[in-house]
Amino acid sequence: MGLVQAYGPDDEPIYDPRHLCHAPQERVFIDGQWREGLSARDLLDPEGTGGVAVLAEFEAQVRAYQNYRDAQGRRAFALPVAESTTAAEILALDDMSMRDYFDRAGWSSERLRWYVDYCCRDDYGCTLETTSAWAGWHYFCSRPINGEYLTWPEGNGRIVRHLMDRVGDHVRAGMLVYRLRSTSGDDNGSSAGVEADVLDTQTDTPVRYRARRAIYALPRFTAGHVIEGYPPSDPGANAFTYCPWMVANLTVDRLPDGAAWDNVLYDSPSLGYVVATHQNLRVTPGPSVLTYYRPLSIPNPEVARAWMLEQRWDDWVSMIFADLAQAHPEIESLVRHIDVMLWGHAMIRPVPGFVWGEARRRAVDPHGAIRFAHSDMSGISLFEEAQYHGVRAAEAVMDDLGHAHQSSL
Ligand SMILES: Cc1cc2nc3c(=O)[nH]c(=O)nc-3n(C[C@H](O)[C@H](O)[C@H](O)COP(=O)(O)OP(=O)(O)OC[C@H]3O[C@@H](n4cnc5c(N)ncnc54)[C@H](O)[C@@H]3O)c2cc1C
Incomplete structure (x- = not known):
């Protein structure tokens, strides 16, 4: 996409400044006026009542989690989630809410609580009470320190256009999948695979596709309605909210x-x-x-x-x-x-117990010839997670079909 102009001494990408978010980036309306910036520090009231000490503790915890590495060198909170540590002391954070964490730490600063609640609503649509502490800390600790934003006037439309320029000839848009069935091979020589019944919304006609494999990259809550026989008696299906x-x-x-x-x-x-x-x-x-x-x-x-x-x-x-x-x-x-x-x-919603719970972890398990992608597979709604699961599922299908490839993960 022409975003990276060069690589720095530590192999870090140096982006074309036209794609990096221009200044002024953020401001917040508080105490009857606009203040530039949107960090917890920017919100402290000028008199600095007590919140300063709590903020210092909060920031120290952010740094500690950012610097954390487990025995295999994995970070506490990584993007994608799949590269995060599975150490018990970090996963235990998923069992409590971010609010529980604050209460236990004795962090009562109203402004800090508001700020973290705002961040949870912004990235997860959840509040301080309904976000797991694991997801809450992931927000603050998974991104590079002093990272920058890439953004475009047309948003993700820029990425879509880039992809369509390359593979548009193979894409059929306006096709609504209403039934997907994993098929087993039969004695007449037909091989195992999938059958997809699709409504062509331009002509209003149903179309049936047969394929050796399919990647289901739709939001998870649709799977039980679209995939025949799915989930196979999965008690965790309702865990996805x-x-x-x-x-x-x-x-x-x-x-x-x-x-x-x-x-x-x-x-x-x-x-x-x-x-x-x-x-x-x-x-x-x-x-x-x-x-x-x-x-x-x-x-x-x-x-x-x-x-x-x-x-x-x-x-x-x-x-x-x-x-x-x-x-x-x-x-x-x-x-x-x-x-x-x-x-x-x-x-x-990454509510307590969801991101590291059984239902979310098993959601990527294949169903016959169907593999699963979508950011829902990570339990948090982020572009990087969608990208990761798309590539992971595509590579799994290539492995299934014996296509040699070099992994991009
Ligand atoms: C308001 C809002 C703001 C966001 N802001 C950010 C942000 O700033 N940064 C960030 O990283 N993430 C953001 N996200 C999250 C991000 O949009 C998602 O993580 C990402 O879109 C997931 O991509 P995906 O391809 O996995 O799934 P989706 O984008 O959900 O794509 C699934 C596709 O399946 C299609 N589909 C559904 N049912 C059918 C069917 N039956 N037949 C055929 N097609 C079907 C849908 O039309 C859709 O195109 C935001 C989300 C929202 C809602």
């Missing part, structure tokens, strides 16, 4: 003053908004799109999903304006158009 999200795109005549890439509101049910045009190298002010995110993390996915479906477009618009008006009293006058998207099963 998902947070619903509302995402809105606000088309504005001009950006609010001082907008950064990510603009967060302290103590809001939303995560604030990201400026979609932030990476455009435009110098004159003009129209833009603000993408506003609201994970529906409470009280639980079922109730939140039902509530979400009861809201009408104008209910969402009123909620969005009321939220943003704290920081931007003029917001209504800037907005020309609002698109609201509801995602019923937006993100897998």
Whole structure:
């Protein structure tokens, strides 16, 4: 994709600066004003009441987990998750919530708790109470220190275009799989494989594909509906739970003053908004799109999903304006158009016991000729995990079929 310009002395990639998130990157609206930055340290109130000592302990724990290596040299929290240590003292963190961890550590700083809760909602759609401490620490400790963001105006669309340029001839889009069946070979010489029944949504006709292998890269909750005979009496099937999200795109005549890439509101049910045009190298002010995110993390996915479906477009618009008006009293006058998207099963929830539990670990087990991919297989919803499981499943299929290849993992 032309992202890496060179490699540094430690073989670290040096990225083309056009793809790295430009400054100003992040700001938070707190105490009635915007503050640049979005780290726990940026949130401390200027008088520094007691929270400073707690923050120092929190940061020391982050460093300790970042520096941790087990006997095999594995990190405590790695990206992908599969490369993390399986040492008992680290996996034990998965049995408690991040809130339990804070309570046990005696970390009562309201702002630090808010910050970590915000991070859990941002990456997992879960709260401090519903995120496992393992997943909570993974957020802070798995990424490189001083890592940078790659981002594009069209988001993942850039990656999709890159892939389609190379393999587009082999891709059939608009095909809805409604039944997948693992077949065994028969006496007439047909070999074992899969049969996929698919609705071609362009022609509204059903199509049947036969293949020697299939990779099921759909969200996990669909598997029991699509794959015949799956899960084979799996008691953990309900362990996969998902947070619903509302995402809105606000088309504005001009950006609010001082907008950064990510603009967060302290103590809001939303995560604030990201400026979609932030990476455009435009110098004159003009129209833009603000993408506003609201994970529906409470009280639980079922109730939140039902509530979400009861809201009408104008209910969402009123909620969005009321939220943003704290920081931007003029917001209504800037907005020309609002698109609201509801995602019923937006993100897998790494609740206590899930990431290192039996159901998640066994989810990658093949079912006949079907292999499984998708970021759900990691228990956390991250691009790197989706990429890892796609490559892992593809390599497993090549192994099955005897295709020689060099592993990319
Ligand atoms: C609001 C939001 C913000 C996010 N932000 C980030 C971020 O900043 N960074 C990050 O790393 N991750 C982020 N994520 C997570 C990231 O989007 C996922 O981890 C990633 O998309 C998973 O990729 P995937 O290919 O495994 O699965 P998916 O993206 O879920 O792809 C599954 C595909 O299967 C298709 N499908 C479903 N059912 C059928 C069917 N019956 N027949 C045919 N096709 C079907 C779907 O249309 C979809 O295209 C975010 C997620 C959400 C919801």
